[in-house]
Amino acid sequence: xxxxxxxxxxxxxxxxxxxxxxxxxxxxxxxxxxxxxxxxxxxxxxxxxxxxxxxxxxxxxxxxxxxxxxxxxxxxxxxxxxxxxxxxxxxxxxxxxxxxxxxxxxxxxxxxxxxxxxxxxxxxxxxxxxxxxxxxxxxxxxxxxxxxxxxxxxxxxxxxxxxxxxxxxxxxxxxxxxxxxxxxxxxxxxxxxxxxxxxxxxxxxxxxxxxxxxxxxxxxxxxxxxxxxxxxxxxxxxxxxxxxxxxxxxxxxxxxxxxxxxxxxxxxxxxxxxxxxxxxxxxxxxxxxxxxxxxxxxxxxxxxxxxxxxxxxxxxxxxxxxxxxxxxxxxx
Amino acid sequence: xxxxxxxxxxxxxxxxxxxxxxxxxxxxxxxxxxxxxxxxxxxxxxxxxxxxxxxxxxxxxxxxxxxxxxxxxxxxxxxxxxxxxxxxxxxxxxxxxxxxxxxxxxxxxxxxxxxxxxxxxxxxxxxxxxxxxxxxxxxxxxxxxxxxxxxxxxxxxxxxxxxxxxxxxxxxxxxxxxxxxxxxxxxxxxxxxxxxxxxxxxxxxxxxxxxxxxxxxxxxxxxxxxxxxxxxxxxxxxxxxxxxxxxxxxxxxxxxxxxxxxx
Numbered sequence: 383x384x385x386x387x388x389x390x391x392x393x394x395x396x397x398x399x400x401x402x403x404x405x406x407x408x409x410x411x412x413x414x415x416x417x418x419x420x421x422x423x424x425x426x427x428x429x430x431x432x433x434x435x436x437x438x439x440x441x442x443x444x445x446x447x448x449x450x451x452x453x454x455x456x457x458x459x460x461x462x463x464x465x466x467x468x469x470x471x472x473x474x475x476x477x478x479x480x481x482x483x484x485x486x487x488x489x490x491x492x493x494x495x496x497x498x499x500x501x502x503x504x505x506x507x508x509x510x511x512x513x514x515x516x517x518x519x520x521x522x523x524x525x526x527x528x529x530x531x532x533x534x535x536x537x538x539x540x541x542x543x544x545x546x547x548x549x550x551x552x553x554x555x556x557x558x559x560x561x562x563x564x565x566x567x568x569x570x571x572x573x574x575x576x577x578x579x580x581x582x583x584x585x586x587x588x589x590x591x592x593x594x595x596x597x598x599x600x601x602x603x604x605x606x607x608x609x610x611x612x613x614x615x616x617x618x619x620x621x622x623x624x625x626x627x628x629x630x631x632x633x634x635x636x637x638x639x640x641x642x643x644x645x646x647x648x649x650x651x652x653x654x655x656x657x658x659x660x661x662x663x664x665x666x667x668x669x670x671x672x673x674x675x676x677x678x679x680x681x682x683x684x685x686x687x688x689x690x691x692x693x694x695x696x697x698x699x700x701x702x703x704x705x706x707x708x709x710x711x712x713x714x
Numbered sequence: 715x716x717x718x719x720x721x722x723x724x725x726x727x728x729x730x731x732x733x734x735x736x737x738x739x740x741x742x743x744x745x746x747x748x749x750x751x752x753x754x755x756x757x758x759x760x761x762x763x764x765x766x767x768x769x770x771x772x773x774x775x776x777x778x779x780x781x782x783x784x785x786x787x788x789x790x791x792x793x794x795x796x797x798x799x800x801x802x803x804x805x806x807x808x809x810x811x812x813x814x815x816x817x818x819x820x821x822x823x824x825x826x827x828x829x830x831x832x833x834x835x836x837x838x839x840x841x842x843x844x845x846x847x848x849x850x851x852x853x854x855x856x857x858x859x860x861x862x863x864x865x866x867x868x869x870x871x872x873x874x875x876x877x878x879x880x881x882x883x884x885x886x887x888x889x890x891x892x893x894x895x896x897x898x899x900x901x902x903x904x905x906x907x908x909x910x911x912x913x914x915x916x917x918x919x920x921x922x923x924x925x926x927x928x929x930x931x932x933x934x935x936x937x938x939x940x941x942x943x944x945x946x947x948x949x950x951x952x953x954x955x956x957x958x959x960x961x962x963x964x965x966x967x968x969x970x971x972x973x974x975x976x977x
Contacts (some may be wrong), residue, residue, distance in 0.1 A: 594819060606819060606822040
């Protein structure tokens, strides 16, 4: 898996819509001068940040899916299906509207970055709070999922209403953003983006022990000394932060959060978070790099939207899991 | 025998949005080491509520519970997890864990930040799995086990918690007769050989009468406690299903339908 990761990362840098000889790429990466100045720009300011964004967003979304699936005791939970990234989108849309409607995300400075991030976090936390509220008195996993989907629709319609008041340019940039891309983080924003995501990832690794206890259910976990309120808030914050950060800059990306935990469980044959969580991070990275590569590979036609690729890889996995749920251990 | 848990004037029930709805008032009881206690009562009598209140999974409405000479309320989560181990009816998502991994979760109150097991922890886990007779299943997934076997694993989990009190909510529900006998016998042995206080709720009166050291009958009149013999002799057991069409037949030691007797 790690070798695959390295290979895909290099693939992401060496391939793209502009053909650049491999030798030149290596030269540029090592800090040398390129034959063409534009090539250097493409590698260092486009491909490298894009690959690093994918490298971080993949595990971020995947681990969100895992945390939600464990916490809600629901194998079909995920940041996109529960409407959490729609919440983040709404936050982004509101902030962008306040800031003048047509501000492109790529052009943001640090204050802008912070404003958009805070907006997205508030949006995603709001949705998670609604879900938690419902989960306390709604019985049954399916009901909660459907409520999540409904919340997603509600936020989407709110966004559409907001778009009505935005400029044409603003709507256009919003639509492009909605298709999803790992290319939305500029090299200037990359450090802030990376630090935010890394904080969330580290937090998730620190929760491994209580997450395992939660597999037994909340009351058992409580009896094993887990402070349920604390861990719930921590999961809420982590998922909110990660989903918000990735959604704000890459668009609402579907299926990575839902499918990757399943792929990981199937591959290692365990739901023990001690191994499952790190492996999910790894698989998430591989998945994101793979999807990004698939987006940039058709070199003559430009770049495909990310949300055109992720369902192609994710949906069959979910269907496989659902069809075979009687045979799959972690379902029983 | 040492008393590990006692309640004085306890009131149990639910706290909901509309206020407090008590189910039982003025309950008094005590639980001793080395004793298997079976809590019996009709459906809806409040058995689970009582058990959850004793295990602090639900707040007590009034009165006091003393656990190991300290009020239950003063226990931190960590302390409590080393004092009371529970087996619940909650459906867990443990299918993808092995027997060993589930039992190891019982060591969480003792392990460090990442839950790494020491050699002694592993030894304890191994012994607990052996003592519930699941040694050959150690590496099996929970998904591959029957309901009765899963219940044994959960009991092993409470054993490695090393707590003096073990509380089980209907551990033999949904099990076949063989498993019911095995589990109750196992709990009886655990109470006696490992000197723990074991409290379980059950509908299986036959096993309760045969194996328990003490019976707790929870009815609308409150809680009546005593040895099975006492409760039968002074006809307190008859109050269990008062107003229903059954009576307790002392010869067979079971409840029987009154209508059949009339014929």
